[in-house]
Amino acid sequence: MSDRGEPSAADTPQRNESAPVGWTGAVRRRAVAALPPDKLLPDTQPAYMASWIYVFGVLTVASLIVVLVTGGVLALEGPAWWHVSGIGKYVNGLHLWSVELFMFFMVIHLWGKFFMAAWRGRRALTWVTGAVCFFASIGTAFTGYLVQQNFDSQWIAGQAKDGLNSVGIGAFFNVLDFGQMLMWHIVLLPFVLGVLTVWHILLVRRRGIVPPIGATDPADSATATAPAAPPSAPTPAPGEVL
Amino acid sequence: MSRRPEPSAVPDPADFPTRPYDLVKEFTIALVVVALLTAGLAALFSSPDDKPVTLASWSRADGADFTATAVTELGGTSGTAEYGPPYNHTSDAAQKLGPLGLQSAAGVRIPIDTANDFVLRPLTKAPESPGVRAGLATWSAAPASRQQSWTKAYSDALAKAPGGDPAKVAGGDYGPVPVLTTRLLGLARSGALDGQLQAEGTFYQTDYTRPLLFLSDGSYLESLARAQHLGGDQWGMMNETGSYPGQAWLWLYTFWYQIDPFKSSGNADALVWGLMALLSLGLVLVPFIPGVRSVPRWTRVHRLIWRSYYREQEAAVRARQSGG
Amino acid sequence: MTITGLLLSDNRGLSAPVDLNGPGHYVHWGVIQLSVSNLVVIGVMVVVFVAALLLPFPGGRK
Numbered sequence: 239m240s241d242r243g244e245p246s247a248a249d250t251p252q253r254n255e256s257a258p259v260g261w262t263g264a265v266r267r268r269a270v271a272a273l274p275p276d277k278l279l280p281d282t283q284p285a286y287m288a289s290w291i292y293v294f295g296v297l298t299v300a301s302l303i304v305v306l307v308t309g310g311v312l313a314l315e316g317p318a319w320w321h322v323s324g325i326g327k328y329v330n331g332l333h334l335w336s337v338e339l340f341m342f343f344m345v346i347h348l349w350g351k352f353f354m355a356a357w358r359g360r361r362a363l364t365w366v367t368g369a370v371c372f373f374a375s376i377g378t379a380f381t382g383y384l385v386q387q388n389f390d391s392q393w394i395a396g397q398a399k400d401g402l403n404s405v406g407i408g409a410f411f412n413v414l415d416f417g418q419m420l421m422w423h424i425v426l427l428p429f430v431l432g433v434l435t436v437w438h439i440l441l442v443r444r445r446g447i448v449p450p451i452g453a454t455d456p457a458d459s460a461t462a463t464a465p466a467a468p469p470s471a472p473t474p475a476p477g478e479v480l
Numbered sequence: 481m482s483r484r485p486e487p488s489a490v491p492d493p494a495d496f497p498t499r500p501y502d503l504v505k506e507f508t509i510a511l512v513v514v515a516l517l518t519a520g521l522a523a524l525f526s527s528p529d530d531k532p533v534t535l536a537s538w539s540r541a542d543g544a545d546f547t548a549t550a551v552t553e554l555g556g557t558s559g560t561a562e563y564g565p566p567y568n569h570t571s572d573a574a575q576k577l578g579p580l581g582l583q584s585a586a587g588v589r590i591p592i593d594t595a596n597d598f599v600l601r602p603l604t605k606a607p608e609s610p611g612v613r614a615g616l617a618t619w620s621a622a623p624a625s626r627q628q629s630w631t632k633a634y635s636d637a638l639a640k641a642p643g644g645d646p647a648k649v650a651g652g653d654y655g656p657v658p659v660l661t662t663r664l665l666g667l668a669r670s671g672a673l674d675g676q677l678q679a680e681g682t683f684y685q686t687d688y689t690r691p692l693l694f695l696s697d698g699s700y701l702e703s704l705a706r707a708q709h710l711g712g713d714q715w716g717m718m719n720e721t722g723s724y725p726g727q728a729w730l731w732l733y734t735f736w737y738q739i740d741p742f743k744s745s746g747n748a749d750a751l752v753w754g755l756m757a758l759l760s761l762g763l764v765l766v767p768f769i770p771g772v773r774s775v776p777r778w779t780r781v782h783r784l785i786w787r788s789y790y791r792e793q794e795a796a797v798r799a800r801q802s803g804g
Numbered sequence: 805m806t807i808t809g810l811l812l813s814d815n816r817g818l819s820a821p822v823d824l825n826g827p828g829h830y831v832h833w834g835v836i837q838l839s840v841s842n843l844v845v846i847g848v849m850v851v852v853f854v855a856a857l858l859l860p861f862p863g864g865r866k
Contacts, residue, residue: 283501284493286789290856293510300510304518321529330529331522331820338521339514341729342845346853353781357767359490369764376729383727389530390721393705395688396696397712404575404749405757406586409566414693417686446493450786451777453793455491526820709830715837722825725841738835784857 278443286450291354294347295442301340302435306428308333313424317385337379348372356448364445367438374431381423384413528721533701535677535691539668542700544644546668549698550661551638553594555631558697561594567693568592575750582750590689598694599664602676612663615656622655630655712737732756 258264311329312320320326348368357365383394395413402408412418539546552558564573566589574583603616619627634654641648646662667673677691695701702711710716717734720726736742736752745751766772776782783790829840838846 279503281501281503282498284496285499286496286786287501288788288861289785290859290861291785291853293506294856296507296510297514300507300514301518303511304514308518327526327529328522331525331527332518334527335521335525336514336518338725338845339517342849342852345729346849346856349853350785350856352766353776353779354785355773355776355782357773362767365767366764369766372763373760379727386529387532388528389532389704390528392532392692392695392701393710395692396701397710397717399696401749401753403563403566403586404583404747405577405753406565406582409586409589412590412687412689414689415687420686449491449493449496450789451782453491453496453789455495456497457495458491524820524822525824528825530825707827709828709837709839718842719828719839720841723828723839723841724824725845726839728842728845738837781857788861 272444273440277446280443284447284449286453287447291346291350292447294343294350297343298340298347299435299439301336301343302431304336305333305340308336309424309428317387317420321387333382337382341375341379344372344375354448355451358448358451359445361441361445361448364438364441367434367441371431371434371438374427374434378423378427378431381419381427384419385416385423387416525724528724530721533695533704534671535668535673535694536671538695538698538700539665539673542698543665543669544638544646545698545700547646547661547665548635548638548644549694550599550664551631551635551657553598553694553697554600554657554660555628555635556595557631557635558594560592560693560697566590575747577747577750577754580750580754592690592693594693594697597690598677599660602667602673603660603663605676605681606663606667606672609663611659615659615663618656619660626655629653630657634658634661713743732759 258267308329312326312333315323315326320330351365351368380394380398384391384398398413399408402411402413411422535546549558553561556562560567562570562573564570565583565586568591569588574581576583600616600619603612608616622630630653633652634649634657637649637652637654638644638646640650646658646665649658664673667676674691677694678688679685680690705711705716706714708721709719710721712734715731715734715738717730717737718726718728733752733756736755737748742748742752762769762772824841831838831840831843
């Protein structure tokens with residue numbers, strides 16, 4: 239479709255940078271600059287990542303996926319299915335326990351990131367998006383409890399309405415309205431949570447994993463800092479201009 | 481390539497020694513582990529599903545409570561009737577957060593007239609006996625003050641009757657109220673009232689505001705909840721029916737309701753939710769809060785997490801000192 | 805419920821080996837009231853967190 243002629247084999251991808259083709263070219267240029275492929279999907283990690291605390295982020299994301307998939311299965315059959323079907327009851331159990339695991343792993347991840355002061359080095363937005371994810375998750379879980387259509391839902395709705403009404407929110411967000419709560423739970427909030435999660439993960443990839451508290455740049459030491467093998471060639475990061 | 485060359489700037493992770501790492505494999509393993517854990521937990525414990533209360537089941541299980549509640553709905557003295565916004569205008573009912581009247585500001589966006597919505601309209605829509613028809617006529621013909629005195633007198637009498645049983649109420653001037661509430665009780669027990677309040681004359685319906693408010697105004701629903709430690713002053717927000725784990729992450733939300741000044745304040749909800757909004761913002765903005773953002777540095781947890789890195793650094797320093 | 809309905813749907817309440825529908829147990833400590841279930845969950849979280857911090861992480865640097 240382009241009438242700019244075919245690029246030769248020797249040309250590098252950077253060739254397009256000097257000739258941005260409209261909005262698309264600009265978006266592509268910025269995206270590739272912020273997240274080149276080997277930063278988006280690295281196959282190395284800094285050696286200081288030597289702790290099990292680091293697995294809780296990926297466990298949280300994995301749990302979220304199971305939550306979404308099990309929720310999707312419930313959606314296939316509708317909100318009343320699990321009350322009348324044994325398989326439905328089991329799928330509902332899957333959804334409940336994946337949520338429990340999701341909150342479990344996310345909070346441990348939060349504890350770890352707090353004690354690592356992981357917001358250092360221009361990573362404040364990573365913390366902010368993560369914290370907002372936390373509250374968005376609580377809200378999503380809350381609407382989930384409301385749409386169970388059982389005694390628990392009735393009681394939670396009756397109680398929560400007082401809190402929300404007292405600050406004016408209840409007039410717009412009616413927890414007694416099953417239809418409204420269901421749509422928030424399966425459409426609006428998962429979408430918001432999904433966007434926030436993707437944003438959070440991309441920020442982690444973009445900034446890299448925060449170095450230890452007090453760490454100095456290895457190149458700043460007078461002599462070689464690595465007592466053992468020489469450092470492997472790190473992925474070049476000349477594109478990190480932001 | 482930092483544009484702010486401060487000596488304490490956090491170094492670029494790319495400058496550090498690395499190890500090979502398989503991101504996709506780690507994610508796949510995590511997914512399988514979580515899926516297996518989920519499948520196992522669900523198979524072992526399943527999920528709670530206590531049946532909902534209906535107006536029918538309530539009126540059959542506790543007719544006295546249903547009747548007493550119906551009288552307050554008719555008389556406009558129930559919780560919902562005196563709630564204020566968003567259900568109705570009741571002076572001084574709305575909670576305030578200090579000087580902020582957020583509840584009032586939102587306005588009456590979900591208008592509920594308990595006397596008409598919960599009692600009179602269902603009665604007029606249902607097939608009526610002549611006694612009920614006459615009772616409805618007497619009611620609508622009476623001035624508001626008369627209606628109030630009837631409902632108040634009947635409420636008081638019900639409270640004094642043994643077991644709150646309408647059949648054992650002492651004689652008095654209650655107007656048509658006993659006839660109307662007896663008929664409402666019958667409608668409820670038959671299941672017709674559930675249908676009436678949910679459908680409200682339409683066909684499709686997904687909004688349970690009316691029946692839920694009616695249920696919440698009574699004591700029956702609450703007594704069931706309190707039996708399972710779901711009450712507000714029982715840390716109920718965190719709990720689940722039965723022995724299931726609940727919502728442990730709500731611990732701080734429910735904590736404030738257990739202590740003064742919140743416990744005994746008429747503005748408890750507004751105060752707690754205002755406070756939690758503030759604390760939530762605080763958590764989101766931790767990187768910018770002096771003191772809080774320094775806690776990780778003061779505590780030793782990071783020394784544990786990065787102990788191999790710190791050990792290597794100390795070894796390198798010692799090597800340089802002894803070798804230099 | 806029809807016979808077919810009963811056969812097709814599971815015996816819901818009986819299928820879980822561990823029935824958590826019985827009345828819960830609660831721990832009281834001053835103003836704090838925690839369900840044993842929640843306490844277990846929180847306790848496991850703390851244990852897992854501490855274990856994650858303490859357990860040696862395999863693999864050296866390249």
